[in-house]
Amino acid sequence: MAKYKTKNLECWGKAKELRTQYYKDYQAAHDKGALRWEGGAWSFDAIPQALEGEVYGLTEEPYGASIAADPKMQVRYQEAAEGKWGCARDLCAYLRNYWGSIVLNEFAFGGEWPKADFIFQNHICCTHGKWLQVAAEIGGGDVPYFCFDVGVGPYDKIGDRQLDYVVGQLNDGIEFMEKATGRKLDDEKLIQNVKNTYDSCVYWAKICELNQAIPAPLEEKSMFSLYVLGTLQKSKKEIADFYKYELYPEVQDRVKNGIAAVGNETCRVLGDSQPPWAFLRIFRYLEEYGVVSMANLYTFALIGWWEINNEGLMVPYPTLEERGIEIKDRQQALRLLAEGELKGKLEWAQFYSARYKNDLVTKIAKQWHCDAAIIHLNRGCEGTAQHQMQIKQALQNQGLPTLTFEGNMADEREFDETRTRRMIDLFITETLGLKKITE
Amino acid sequence: MIVAGVDAGGKNVHIIIVKDGQTLAKTMAPSGINKAEAAEKLYAETLKQAGLKREDVERVVATGSSGERVEFASGVIPDAAADARGVNRILPSARTVIDVGAEEGRAIKISGAGKVLDFAINEKCAAGTGTFVDAMARALETPIEDLAALSLESTNAIPMNAQCAVFGESEVVSLIHQKTSKPDIARAVHDAIAGRVGSVARIVGLEDDIVMIGGVALNNGFVDSLRRELKLDITVPEDPDYIGALGAAAAAEAGVTEETVKATVVERDTVEEG
Numbered sequence: 001m002a003k004y005k006t007k008n009l010e011c012w013g014k015a016k017e018l019r020t021q022y023y024k025d026y027q028a029a030h031d032k033g034a035l036r037w038e039g040g041a042w043s044f045d046a047i048p049q050a051l052e053g054e055v056y057g058l059t060e061e062p063y064g065a066s067i068a069a070d071p072k073m074q075v076r077y078q079e080a081a082e083g084k085w086g087c088a089r090d091l092c093a094y095l096r097n098y099w100g101s102i103v104l105n106e107f108a109f110g111g112e113w114p115k116a117d118f119i120f121q122n123h124i125c126c127t128h129g130k131w132l133q134v135a136a137e138i139g140g141g142d143v144p145y146f147c148f149d150v151g152v153g154p155y156d157k158i159g160d161r162q163l164d165y166v167v168g169q170l171n172d173g174i175e176f177m178e179k180a181t182g183r184k185l186d187d188e189k190l191i192q193n194v195k196n197t198y199d200s201c202v203y204w205a206k207i208c209e210l211n212q213a214i215p216a217p218l219e220e221k222s223m224f225s226l227y228v229l230g231t232l233q234k235s236k237k238e239i240a241d242f243y244k245y246e247l248y249p250e251v252q253d254r255v256k257n258g259i260a261a262v263g264n265e266t267c268r269v270l271g272d273s274q275p276p277w278a279f280l281r282i283f284r285y286l287e288e289y290g291v292v293s294m295a296n297l298y299t300f301a302l303i304g305w306w307e308i309n310n311e312g313l314m315v316p317y318p319t320l321e322e323r324g325i326e327i328k329d330r331q332q333a334l335r336l337l338a339e340g341e342l343k344g345k346l347e348w349a350q351f352y353s354a355r356y357k358n359d360l361v362t363k364i365a366k367q368w369h370c371d372a373a374i375i376h377l378n379r380g381c382e383g384t385a386q387h388q389m390q391i392k393q394a395l396q397n398q399g400l401p402t403l404t405f406e407g408n409m410a411d412e413r414e415f416d417e418t419r420t421r422r423m424i425d426l427f428i429t430e431t432l433g434l435k436k437i438t439e
Numbered sequence: 440m441i442v443a444g445v446d447a448g449g450k451n452v453h454i455i456i457v458k459d460g461q462t463l464a465k466t467m468a469p470s471g472i473n474k475a476e477a478a479e480k481l482y483a484e485t486l487k488q489a490g491l492k493r494e495d496v497e498r499v500v501a502t503g504s505s506g507e508r509v510e511f512a513s514g515v516i517p518d519a520a521a522d523a524r525g526v527n528r529i530l531p532s533a534r535t536v537i538d539v540g541a542e543e544g545r546a547i548k549i550s551g552a553g554k555v556l557d558f559a560i561n562e563k564c565a566a567g568t569g570t571f572v573d574a575m576a577r578a579l580e581t582p583i584e585d586l587a588a589l590s591l592e593s594t595n596a597i598p599m600n601a602q603c604a605v606f607g608e609s610e611v612v613s614l615i616h617q618k619t620s621k622p623d624i625a626r627a628v629h630d631a632i633a634g635r636v637g638s639v640a641r642i643v644g645l646e647d648d649i650v651m652i653g654g655v656a657l658n659n660g661f662v663d664s665l666r667r668e669l670k671l672d673i674t675v676p677e678d679p680d681y682i683g684a685l686g687a688a689a690a691a692e693a694g695v696t697e698e699t700v701k702a703t704v705v706e707r708d709t710v711e712e713g
Contacts, residue, residue, distance in 0.1 A: 426517035
C-alpha cells in the first residue's frame with residue numbers, strides 16, 4: 001500500500017499536444033505563407049512573434065534536447081556535426097545536435113531541414129553568441145541574423161541603465177526584423193505577447209512553488225516535460241493559458257487533496273542542471289527507493305520568474321495584474337519584457353558567480369524541504385555546469401548529503417548508466433540509509 | 440558463524456572466507472570475460488582451501504563491478520560500502536579510504552562505524568585507475584611488477600599528462616624517444632595518476648587516518664607518489680586488494696541479504712522530452 005494517493009496529471013495530454021503542434025507549425029509555415037524564425041529558449045520570443053501575419057519559431061535548446069531523447073538519433077546527428085563538418089566534441093551538446101541536423105538536412109520531426117527566414121537571438125552564453133550565426137553559415141549564409149547582448153548582470157543589479165541598454169537593442173531588433181521580412185511589428189500583438197509571457201513565466205513559478213508541499217505534487221521527470229512549453233513559445237496564448245488555467249489549478253488541487261507525484265515519497269531530492277535526456281529512467285529508478293527528485297534551480301527558473309522577498313525567500317515574481325499594470329504602448333511592453341526576463345529569470349544569476357548560485361540553490365533546498373541532493377555534472381552545458389562542485393560543498397555545509405554523477409544532457413557517449421545506477425545504489429543505501437520499498 | 444565475501448572486480452575476483460572474524464581462506468584469480476564462471480570456480484577452490492563444504496557457509500555477500508553476476512551470493516552491496524566496512528574492520532580509526540582498482544579510483548569518507556558519509560569516483564576514463572598503470576607498463580615494455588621498484592629509483596620529477604590513457608601512452612613513447620630514463624618515466628606515470636587520484640580524494644576531504652586499498656595499493660611506487668601528492672601519511676594495510684572482499688564478508692556477518700522488491704511506483708505516461 002502506497003504511503004500517499006497518486007494519479008496521473010490530467011492535463012498531460014494537452015501538454016503533449018501543444019508541443020507536437022509547435023514543431024508541426026514550424027515545419028509547415030511556408031506552406032501557408034507564414035514566416036519562420038530561429039532563436040533560443042531565452043530569446044524574448046514575444047517580439048518576433050508580434051510581426052504582422054503568421055509567424056512560427058524554432059528555439060535551439062529544446063530542439064537539441066528533443067534529438068537527445070533518442071540515443072541513436074543524437075549520435076547520428078553529433079557524428080554528422082563532428083565528422084562531416086569538424087566540430088569539436090566538447091562544444092555544447094545541444095548545439096552539436098542542432099548543427100548535425102542542418103548538416104544532414106534532416107528535421108528531427110520529419111522531412112528536410114526547414115530553413116528560417118530570419119534569426120532573432122541573444123547572447124546568453126558564448127555558445128549562443130555564435131550558435132545560429134554558424135547555423136546560418138552551414139545553411140548557405142543567407143539568413144538575416146540579429147543578436148542582442150543581455151550580459152548586464154544578475155537580477156539584483158538590474159536598474160534603469162541596464163534596462164535602457166537592452167531595450168535600445170530590442171528597438172534595433174524590431175527595425176532589423178521589419179527590414180528583413182518586409183512586415184511591420186503589430187503593437188497590439190506585442191502587448192498581448194508580453195502579457196502572455198508574464199503569465200507563462202509567473203504561473204510556472206507558482207506551480208513550482210506548490211512543490212514545497214509534502215508530498216510533492218510533481219516530480220522532476222514530469223516537470224522537465226512541462227517547463228519545455230515555455231522554452232518553445234512562452235508568449236503564445238495557448239501556452240500561457242495552459243500554465244495559468246490548466247496546470248496551475250490542477251497542481252493546486254493535488255496539493256489540497258494530498259495527491260503525490262510518487263506514492264512512496266520518503267526522501268526529497270534537489271537536482272541541478274539539465275538531465276541526461278536519453279536516460280530519464282534513472283529518475284524512475286530513484287523512485288523505487290521512495291526518493292523523489294522534485295526541486296532544481298534550472299527546472300524552476302529556466303522559464304519561471306522569481307524574486308527574493310524581504311524575508312530572503314524565493315517567491316514567484318508578481319503578475320502584471322498583481323502590480324496593477326496595464327500595458328499601453330510598445331516601449332512600455334519592451335521595458336516590462338526586459339525587466340521580467342532580466343530581473344525575474346534567476347537562472348541568469350549562475351552565470352555571474354558561484355555566490356549567486358549557491359545562495360539560490362541553498363534557498364531552494366531549505367524552502368522545498370529537500371533531504372538530499374543528486375547533481376548531474378553535465379558535460380554538455382558549460383553554463384549550467386558552472387560552480388557545481390561549489391554547490392556540492394554549500395549543500396553539504398547545510399547538512400544535505402550530496403551525490404554527483406557525470407553525464408551529458410545530450411551526448412549519450414559521455415554517460416554510463418550502469419555506473420550511475422551503482423553510484424545511486426551506494427548513495428541511497430549507504431549514505432541515506434534507505435532500502436528499496438516493498439509493496 | 441562462517442561467511443564469505445566475494446569482490447568481483449573488473450580485472451580480478453577476490454574471495455575471503457571468515458569464521459567468527461578470523462580469516463579461514465582467501466583466494467584471487469583473474470575475472471576474465473565470464474565473471475560468473477570465474478567467481479564460481481574460485482569459490483570452489485576457496486572452500487577446498489578452507490576445508491569446507493558449501494552448506495558450511497551461512498551467508499555469502501558479493502561486491503564489485505560484477506557483484507550482481509555472483510550467482511551463489513545471497514546479497515550484493517556496493518563496492519564503496521564494502522571498502523568502508525572492510526577498512527573499518529581492520530582500522531576503526533580510518534576516516535578516508537582511497538581505493539584504486541583496475542577500472543575505478545575512488546575516495547570515500549567514512550564514519551567510525553564504517554558507514555559511507557561521502558564519496559567521489561574518477562571520471563569515465565582509464566586515467567586514475569590501475570588499467571592506466573598497466574597500459575603505461577606495456578608502453579615501457581616493463582612487467583607491471585617491476586614498475587614500482589623502477590619508479591623508486593627515480594631522481595627526477597617529470598611532468599606528464601594523465602588526462603587520457605591513449606594520450607598518456609603516446610607521451611610515454613615521446614619520453615622514451617627523448618631518452619628519458621625508465622625510472623623517471625615510471626615515476627612520471629605514478630605521479631600523474633597520483634595527481635588524478637589526489638583530486639578525487641580532495642573532493643571528499645582528507646581526514647586522518649587515510650587508508651589506501653585496492654590492487655594499485657600493492658604498487659609502492661604509486662603509494663610513494665600519492666604520499667608526495669597529498670603531503671599526508673597514508674596507511675596501506677596487509678593484503679590491500681582483499682579489503683573489498685573482507686568488507687563483503689563483514690556485511691554477510693551483519694546479515695545483509697537480497698533486498699530488491701519492486702517499489703510501488705505508479706506507471707505514468709511519458710511525453711517526448713524537450
